[in-house]
Amino acid sequence: MPQHEPLPRDPVAEARRNWEREGWTQAAGPMAAVTSIMRAQQLLLARADRILKPFRLTFSRYEVLALLSFTREHRMLMKKASALLQVHPTSITNAVDRLEGAGLVRREPVSTDRRAVNVTLTPEGLEVVAQATRALNKDLFLTTGFEDHEVEAVVGALNGFRARCGDFTPPESSSDPRRAGS
Amino acid sequence: MPQHEPLPRDPVAEARRNWEREGWTQAAGPMAAVTSIMRAQQLLLARADRILKPFRLTFSRYEVLALLSFTREHRMLMKKASALLQVHPTSITNAVDRLEGAGLVRREPVSTDRRAVNVTLTPEGLEVVAQATRALNKDLFLTTGFEDHEVEAVVGALNGFRARCGDFTPPESSSDPRRAGS
DNA sequence: GGTCGAAAGTAGTACGTCCGACTATATCCG
């Protein structure tokens, strides 16, 4: 699936050695982690898009569908989708435009606020997202090769980072402060 | 820096609960890991681009400059840059177009192969990449908040994944088979 | 030596993302 031949050596390790050679030893580890994340995301996104291609979906559009499918009424405000997916409102507009064109969602007015728009999953959309999820589970999530302890390590470490970056408010007081500890 | 308010709850944990509720327990962990990686990359890229903005650089263009800066002659074939950065040749063309426009690199013909093009760092480019690297070290890598053990966990786990995906050939025989061990 | 396939790079197109500007509506308050 990568359009490139495998490299003879790990480019992340290479970069780390370069950093250490320049004396940036403190930054070398985090730099390697950041670079690993960037490259892994690139590989994951490419794989996901390839898996979703038969459904005429991209990963971004799949995320919108999946989000809707987990709501009671299969319906959500554009604004809320934008907030939950942490993307710019125009990205949601873009995704919904295409999903609506494909008949997988509908835009509906909101009676209590005429500025707002509800996005609703159509029956076709519900069917497609179910199939797409099965495909992703089978061909991506179940075959990443991540070991259980790696999953917890990655999720745990990135959890802390995301919380610090303001992705979400870490559960400090009430809810449940369990960490992804092994 | 995120253009959104922090969410009240962790969306990754939320998704994981949804997966488990549907009975996709095997896939739930890797799904959470993948989602974490996607979101972390989004946050990291946004931060990096913001840090690089004063230098009129994006992270992609910075990567090209950094790659060149670590070669002896500050020079590299387009093709090789494409392979090392694992991006499509057209992405390199795009990046080099803009870097050349900014006077940070030059395209030079290759005497032994008239199809090929060498990209060479200009003195301005060398200066800019040095400053940009200092900025990234200071404002991104040294402030990710990753603990040492988290760095090794993330790098190690993604290392395995990237090797399996064909990002690079894992060192199995000769070179140096040390893993990202603590 | 000539042909034919492969390789390096570029142009054009599609898509996703962000930003800034804009419209329409809602809300706050004086």
Next chain:
DNA sequence: CGGATATAGTCGGACGTACTACTTTCGACC
């Protein structure tokens, strides 16, 4: 009540990425 401000969503543009198609050149084979 009415103007100022804030909010929901969209439009146009910039940028990064990938894909396809194309040109030029290389190299290999007959």
